[in-house]
Amino acid sequence: MTLAQPSTTVGAQNNIPPIINDFCITFSTINGSGSATSNTTLLRALFKMGIPVSGKNIFPSNIQGQPTWYSLRVSKDGFLGRLDRDDIIVAMNPDTIYNEQTFLVPGGVLIYNDSLVLPETRQDITIYPMPVKALVKEAEIPPRLKDYIANMVYVGVVSQVLGIDLDLVRQALDFQFKGKQEAVDINFQMVALAAEWARLHIKKTDPYRVEPMQETTHCILADGNTAAALGAIYGGVQFAAWYPITPATSLAESLNEYLPMLRKDPQSGKNTFAVIQAEDEIAAIGMAIGAGWAGLRAMTSTSGPGLSLMAEYLGLAYFTETPVVVWDVQRVGPSTGLPTRTAQGDLTFANNISHGDTQFVLLIPGSVHECFEFGWRAFDIANRLQTPVIVMSDLDLGMNQWMSPPFEYPSEPIDFGKVVWEEELDALIEKVGGEWGRYLDVDGDGIPYRTLPGNRNPRAAYFARGTGHNEYGRYSEHPQDWMRLMDRLKKKFQTARNMLPKPIITTMENASVGIIGCGSTDFSIREARRLLSRKGIPTNYMRVRALPFNNEVVHFIEKHDRNYVVELNRDGQLEQLLSLEVPHLATHFEQVSRLDGMPLAANWVADTIIAREEALQ
Amino acid sequence: MNRSPVNGVPAQKIVVNRIGLSRSDYKGNPTTLCQGCGHNSISSQIIGACFELNIPPERIIKFSGIGCSSKSLTYFLNRSFGFNGLHGRMPSLALGAMFGDTSLKGIGVSGDGDTASIGLGQFKHLVRRNAPMVYIVENNGVYGLTKGQFAPTAEKGLHLKKQGVNPYMPVDICMEALVSNATFVARSFAGDPKQVKELLKAAISHHGIAVLDIISPCVTFHNHDDTLHSYSWGKAHEIQLHDLTYVPARDEILIEDFEAGDTREVALHDGSVIRLKKLEQDYDPTDPYKALHLLEDAERNDLLVTGLIYVHPDLPTVFDLYNLVDKPLNRLTAQELRPSPESLERINQLMF
Numbered sequence: 027m028t029l030a031q032p033s034t035t036v037g038a039q040n041n042i043p044p045i046i047n048d049f050c051i052t053f054s055t056i057n058g059s060g061s062a063t064s065n066t067t068l069l070r071a072l073f074k075m076g077i078p079v080s081g082k083n084i085f086p087s088n089i090q091g092q093p094t095w096y097s098l099r100v101s102k103d104g105f106l107g108r109l110d111r112d113d114i115i116v117a118m119n120p121d122t123i124y125n126e127q128t129f130l131v132p133g134g135v136l137i138y139n140d141s142l143v144l145p146e147t148r149q150d151i152t153i154y155p156m157p158v159k160a161l162v163k164e165a166e167i168p169p170r171l172k173d174y175i176a177n178m179v180y181v182g183v184v185s186q187v188l189g190i191d192l193d194l195v196r197q198a199l200d201f202q203f204k205g206k207q208e209a210v211d212i213n214f215q216m217v218a219l220a221a222e223w224a225r226l227h228i229k230k231t232d233p234y235r236v237e238p239m240q241e242t243t244h245c246i247l248a249d250g251n252t253a254a255a256l257g258a259i260y261g262g263v264q265f266a267a268w269y270p271i272t273p274a275t276s277l278a279e280s281l282n283e284y285l286p287m288l289r290k291d292p293q294s295g296k297n298t299f300a301v302i303q304a305e306d307e308i309a310a311i312g313m314a315i316g317a318g319w320a321g322l323r324a325m326t327s328t329s330g331p332g333l334s335l336m337a338e339y340l341g342l343a344y345f346t347e348t349p350v351v352v353w354d355v356q357r358v359g360p361s362t363g364l365p366t367r368t369a370q371g372d373l374t375f376a377n378n379i380s381h382g383d384t385q386f387v388l389l390i391p392g393s394v395h396e397c398f399e400f401g402w403r404a405f406d407i408a409n410r411l412q413t414p415v416i417v418m419s420d421l422d423l424g425m426n427q428w429m430s431p432p433f434e435y436p437s438e439p440i441d442f443g444k445v446v447w448e449e450e451l452d453a454l455i456e457k458v459g460g461e462w463g464r465y466l467d468v469d470g471d472g473i474p475y476r477t478l479p480g481n482r483n484p485r486a487a488y489f490a491r492g493t494g495h496n497e498y499g500r501y502s503e504h505p506q507d508w509m510r511l512m513d514r515l516k517k518k519f520q521t522a523r524n525m526l527p528k529p530i531i532t533t534m535e536n537a538s539v540g541i542i543g544c545g546s547t548d549f550s551i552r553e554a555r556r557l558l559s560r561k562g563i564p565t566n567y568m569r570v571r572a573l574p575f576n577n578e579v580v581h582f583i584e585k586h587d588r589n590y591v592v593e594l595n596r597d598g599q600l601e602q603l604l605s606l607e608v609p610h611l612a613t614h615f616e617q618v619s620r621l622d623g624m625p626l627a628a629n630w631v632a633d634t635i636i637a638r639e640e641a642l643q
Numbered sequence: 644m645n646r647s648p649v650n651g652v653p654a655q656k657i658v659v660n661r662i663g664l665s666r667s668d669y670k671g672n673p674t675t676l677c678q679g680c681g682h683n684s685i686s687s688q689i690i691g692a693c694f695e696l697n698i699p700p701e702r703i704i705k706f707s708g709i710g711c712s713s714k715s716l717t718y719f720l721n722r723s724f725g726f727n728g729l730h731g732r733m734p735s736l737a738l739g740a741m742f743g744d745t746s747l748k749g750i751g752v753s754g755d756g757d758t759a760s761i762g763l764g765q766f767k768h769l770v771r772r773n774a775p776m777v778y779i780v781e782n783n784g785v786y787g788l789t790k791g792q793f794a795p796t797a798e799k800g801l802h803l804k805k806q807g808v809n810p811y812m813p814v815d816i817c818m819e820a821l822v823s824n825a826t827f828v829a830r831s832f833a834g835d836p837k838q839v840k841e842l843l844k845a846a847i848s849h850h851g852i853a854v855l856d857i858i859s860p861c862v863t864f865h866n867h868d869d870t871l872h873s874y875s876w877g878k879a880h881e882i883q884l885h886d887l888t889y890v891p892a893r894d895e896i897l898i899e900d901f902e903a904g905d906t907r908e909v910a911l912h913d914g915s916v917i918r919l920k921k922l923e924q925d926y927d928p929t930d931p932y933k934a935l936h937l938l939e940d941a942e943r944n945d946l947l948v949t950g951l952i953y954v955h956p957d958l959p960t961v962f963d964l965y966n967l968v969d970k971p972l973n974r975l976t977a978q979e980l981r982p983s984p985e986s987l988e989r990i991n992q993l994m995f
Contacts, residue, residue: 320743
């Protein structure tokens, strides 16, 4: 080989102890250049080595040509949250290489494409150049593929530098290209060539490396949107209408991918489902609500701007008591905001969407495993309560790959709720004394019985309306009818409290401080708690999973004088909702919220709480 | 086929249809619209059409948006399920609901504001999907429920008491339907109940979307003799394209033949036939180009042309595209809806 290049170690210590399976590596590339394949290949190879790993795609709202980053976190302790520093940076983008170094820790590593002009560099890092162009040339890649394959060079170099098993890289490529041998071969050839070059020419002076573990043996690697779609399929979804929007699009696309695989009638080969791409979000929710009214397990998936458009229709569903499931994969708002960045900023809006007195059931999954669970459970809850259920996911959870325990088969049978068909209706009419009413509270739980279109019993039909109505669905402007109806809807939400997923509470010895969070911040909060306890601040932690809140949520708040409510928005929306629930305990809350478009980092959470605690001393 | 006597007392002679239902089985609640409102006439033609077509009311679902027209849903077919939804959004609601049981027939009632203003987008998308339902626009050119504002179908230059003069060109609902590839487009006039009923029967039998734009005068806010949406103007300016008769499939042999050359026949998907007896011109309703031309002509010459403007009886509906199981989706059991535990194991294997 003629491509010898010196590796430079500037000021890094050669004798520092190795750092094994505990670092963050960020790949800085140009979007549209095919780097996603390289990044996930490394992610999968590490996962196959048994090392806990997570990948976060930090990408622009753009198709091609803009900077994009992918951060891979390797964590022997299983922490999957974001770190706000990098140990290793792989720089492939000339526009960002200068800035990149500022994120490196002292002693960190900069691996860069040697055709980029290396700016004046920090003195406390290790630098490895990669002769990308020359290696691609040597590999004799067909010209049309050159730009895409070039990113495989860093897969090979990084594998060699860190000690990633190339056989596992090959397995990852096999998966990526679904066994298409030619594609696998051409990519792997590049990887192997680059790794061999690195073996010969890079003198490793940095401390980072990987070693096989057994921590991922029974785990899967999945994103939350795929998990949600699969959960919905096992929950019996029959109808989905959607409109493309980042970051929710891949949820509906996963339905399209897996439904034909899982939900064809075995005898006839015909579908037990329908998915429609609607003309906009208003039509998407309208179709889903129509389908829900007709008795289908119906859903839509969207993000903030779409949810805004759905507000009017969700009010209709609340008021006509129509089950429907809405997945809100949150991104940064207000307005168009940051379409490709993550947030938890739709909580207060979703809770009371639509005009008049409304309330909505929210489910907040905190992992891909829970995305799957809430995927099926949301239908049962919506049908049991006859009301919309909004599932609050977010971009970080929905679009990034997470390691997770395998999806668990639903633990409860499908619940259609209080639906009565022909014969059951006759029995019910007898029970209620001769006249059936769609909105009669027969059982005292606020939840009435409903019939579905197609029911041939001549007494089954009723008229659903967004206007005032009495127990029999008849138009009414009578003050007493209105009050009775609205009070019953409220009662239904009291019933809901005890049906919804309870919070997950974990405690530490001698803890007097509480932390409350929800959703995808779970990973960072768990890590922050370890940082806090090392600083002598043990904490109890409650992850809220549903609204309306149940009693356990209130008890947790009561137990702690200070509950730090950690969340990914500007205004502390979860804290606001909790304060409304327990106004007499409003002084027990401390807002720890932040919104810069990035997933929360554990050290920011810990530092913020430490500073507040110290201020109290 | 009278109903059997009760307690030995002979039943009154009640006219029943082939499925043993009387007209009253198709009725709704008493109307609360203004006396003389064109919408009431349309409601009773819906009752008549369904009765005469022998459709069990349970096989129909009703939909509407918001406005006077949309209120009329409760004045017919009490034994049918119905959903009075949001302003301009009935199409999406109806489409989703009909997926629940695609053997049901949808009847949607909307108004000119509901369809041609706030709802124009959803209307056109419902049309382009060829959802199998009857979509009736009770078109009076005015907002009634909010007391007399211009509707998008009001003609340019129309003068209304509080609003002044309408400065804009109207939206032509039939034209919008046509350019969105509707498979059945008709215009009629509430003052011509016979034609309304025959068109309704054909529309209900049509395999696909059937748009009926029915000029339905608002007697309270917009019934001036010289304006397009009034009874007197309609009566004076209506030009019937043809004398239209709907012939159910099984009755075909009972109907004596028209003179050859005098009639056109359009066979619908279910075997029924629309007979179009030639009047002043020989109009071919299967040619979309001629249909557009006709509508353009009518507008330029200030004519209310009524009848079947366009029909394509044999295109697939939206439901034909989804390869759905034969059983209605809303009757599938838990077992039919949840894949096996073994399948989830295979899915987990794929998650890497």
